[in-house]
Amino acid sequence: MVSYKNLSLKLKILSLVSGSIVSFVLLVGTITYNEHKLEAMAETKIAHAIQTEVEQKIKLSTDSMAYALGDLVEGLPENEQIAIIEKAIERFRFESDKSGYYFVYKEYVPVAHPTRKDLLGKSLYDAKDSNGVHYVRDLFETSKNQDEKGKFVYFTFSKPLPDGTLGTAQKVGYAQKIPHTQNMWISTGVYVDTLDAHTKEVTTEIIVPIFDSITNIVWISIIVFVVVFTPLVFIFYTNLMRSVNALSSNITNFFQYLNHEIKEPHFKPLDTKDEFGKMERAIES
DSSP: OOOGGGSOHHHHHHHHHHHHHHHHHHHHHHHHHHHHHHHHHHHHHHHHHHHHHHHHHHHHHHHHHHHHHHHHHTTSOHHHHHHHHHHHHSSOOBSTTSOBOEEEEETTEEEEOSSOGGGTTOOOTTOOOTTOOOHHHHHHHHHHTOOSSOOOEEEEEEEEOTTSOEEEEEEEEEEEEOTTSSSEEEEEEEEHHHHHHHHHHHHHHHHHHHHHHHHHHHHHHHHHIIIIIHHHHHHHHHHHHHHHHHHHHHHHHHHHHHTTSSSSOOOOOOOOOSHHHHHHHHHHO
8 A cells, every 4th residue: 555655746635635525525425314313303302392292281281171170060969960071071172183172981981072972881991902001091090190290191092083084093191080079080182193293393394494504504515615615726736736846847957957967957937936936046046
């Protein structure tokens, strides 16, 4: 392998320029490649932040509804309590696609459910989703001992679709016991597919301008590199090699004269004020 110190000045300069170009290309390539990783990282962080925010919102709304219903039905017979609760939550919907709603159970039996009338009065103690989550048991247990942070249950459940039919989707649920009732608890949740869509929307709103700025910077850098750096390097290299070649020729000519190989030295003019010009004028004098 040829040592760098044994390379000619021309090759050293060319290797320096080539290294700069390769480094610039690698930098641009790295930025472009990492755009996807940055987007994935941002989406993960944003999804976690949105998930936490949504959890706290459904916790606040469910707690508020539970305490309000508890005060409303206090002291009434259970059948009247259920009738009031059922009427209170029947038409209430949230989320843009109207997929959000409240439902109420007495232990493991649904007593008020606006979208699944077929489940009313049936024990769902053994009910589990496609992933084996016993969501009714889990919601009931969490409703009995909720804390400030909130305990949430993730499960798959039927989802009302815009056309009036039912589909299935992942859901995060929260439950709270209703005061002044006998083991009745109210729950609601948000479907994760809606959350995912919102996450992608927010991520796009944040990341796209950043990527646009990075892309603009990259293109500006490329233009500057091509329009400014490349011509400057070419001019520098041309002038340097002309000075080096002239100086080398003059030195050779001077020593040929000293060794009486030629009768009179003929120096190539080097009209520069840099170090090469000073050396050329020193030789001539």
